[in-house]
Amino acid sequence: MKELDIQRISIEHLSDSLALSQFAFQYELSAEKLEERRSQYNETENWGAYVDGKLAARMTILDLHTWLFGKRWAMGGIAGVATWPEYRRGGLVAGLLHNALHVMKEQGQTLSFLHPFQFAFYRKFGWETYTETKKYEIPTALLPKLPPQPGHVVRVGEDIELLNRIYSEYASRYNGSLDRDEAWWKRRIFANRKGSAAAYYDADGRASGYIHYQVKESVLQIHELVSLNWGAAKGLWRFIADHDSMIDKVTLNAPLDDQLPFVLDNPRIKQEIIPYFMARIVDVKPFLEQFPFAKGTSRNDGRLTMFVTDAHASWNNGLFVIEVDSDGNARIEAKELPAKEGNDEPICDLSCDISTLTAMFMGYRRPSFMNQIERLKGEEAAISHLEALIPYRTTYLPDFF
Template sequence: MKIRYAKEDEKNNIREIWDYCFNDSPKFTDYYFENRYDKCNTVVVDENGEIVSSLQLNQYKINLNGKYYDTSYVVGVSTLPQVRGKGYMKNIMEFTLEELYKKDQLISILMPIDYRLYRKYGYEHCYDQIEYSIDIESLKYFKTSGIMKKATLRDLDYLVDIYNSFLDNVNGNIKRDELYYKNLFEEVKSEGGHVYIHQDREIDGYIIYFLNDDNMFVRELFYKNIDSLKSMLKFIYNHNTQCKSVIISTPINDKIRFILDNPRNSTIKIKPFMMGRVINLEKYLKDLDIESNLEETINISIKDDFIEDNNGVFRISLKDKKLTIEKGNFEYDVEFNINTISQLAFSYIDVSEAFILNNLDENKKVKSFLSTIFSKKDNYINEYI
């Protein structure tokens, strides 16, 4: 058994594994392997010359706490049935984490099928979305204030602008540009979806949606103002002869629930979406911009079973708004695993929650220090591949 990057002539083998393990449509899989697949970002398990397991490391820039980081989004983790149970997933994940560390990437993201599979590798829950399930008749009272029209490639710069405006107050989102949206158009098309824009005095909103039998799924509903949102909700209602209900996925701080005529007729739930992981803890901490004038030192024991450089006791000192880190044989003030550190680094939890989730009594010195470094924010990400 050998773990390595894919070769030029192995694309079809890797697609066969993907087709066996996932229920994607042929059109979507065609799109993915023609447009997004990259052998240089594909890790495989080679058993006696046969590719039996693979994953891909799709590259993005993620905006985390005001800074952009190159990050690998782990997708397509798949293994053929005849070799399941041999520990190949553990082997391929170990190799991947080592490679990400060597590539000097500080963080990574992953959308899990089952959270339990990936927690053992240090990935932890860091993103939620709100999911609305709405009877489409509940939207009939909204008024249209502009026009809706099918988006084209001429609208790419408007989509980027709306995206940046809508997500200005959320954390952890992906940097999108015109090329991103050009690819997204093709992805949505491959799944039979639609992209429409709203225009009043300006182009101030867009919607990405899919029609599935008598249900509509809205993947993104982004807007610059409430009138734009109301117009697009009316646009959804105008499908009432085709659809009985609509599911809308939104950021955790979305405003739809505040303007529904009767929210009790809708189901509104929090949907876990994405996991995150710190790959290089020391470099991540040193890269932070600290606003506080606090000068203090604490010792933290970190448990990371897969990246040895993250594992141990770290003396972390704050002076002149910068952190210095020293690893050594120190007595520690508190102990966290890399999962908790990842949730703090992604701003998904605050320091008090870190103590609660680890069943620890709060240490005032540690809490004060870490609260100057980590703060809880509203996270949002909506990438599927």
């Protein structure tokens, strides 16, 4: 194979990119949809690997934002990774991923998410599982039995301002949910999820939940069920149950901490936990500097030294000194420390690779567990200190890209 050339895909080469995507993901765009894609095309987000001047592989780096422990973070969403069969296993995707890490670093996107076709493949490049989805299938007869609620449900069409206000408050309670904008609602939510939306208003007239759903072939498919409190949840489930004469079952995806089965008269419904998206810390130092560590957890001088290895982003290789004050604010220093005799690793409190670091700081897996499975090394006191420094919060992503 000739020398690899990675560059942005210009609008002139958009037809080549769309042809590759349609082939790889097995769909076909109408003339109308092709023109729509052309009108919405963002050249800065799309990258191609060219061989002998021909587009051989492609990738999109979406400019997104996510919530992490109540803070809004810039995030690069990797999507649309595709290669023509005759160019596969030639290192093209590896080249695009390496390029993406540099691009995201330059753009200040300290985090990256992607939906893997194969988890093991992307683990090799530092991404790690960060969230799961709980999938329910509930026969109509087993839906919650609830009396009439004090509030009321109103169909709201595509009222993005209303829905996003409720969604944003809900999403910020989780790690790894997207901060949506109007374009995302239009192009990703309403364009891809057919059906209708209805909001629940409580007795005081406050919109505190919504459902986006579709009824088809006797199945009520819930695209999204969002409630800010138990009252809204009850109101929405009462509304769902009122569809009983026209449906056989309800299907929905929920966060891993969802407790619906417990409140059912018969909790023996079909439940499935599905590993979903992967995450990666792109740039360790600024990520740790922004991270909201738990307050009041500093030991002694509040200092931890952590040695991080990253085979694909050299700027993350090294030893980081983490000093956290009582308010959870951190000062991070990349520092050279003497290595142990006969050991390549410097003297430090903790050591791990980038994917392990990501799983812990996304809140997906605790340091004690990562130590137990031998992915985080360190003395018990240091493990306990890091355990105390990272707050607890469930990960959840109700979107796809």
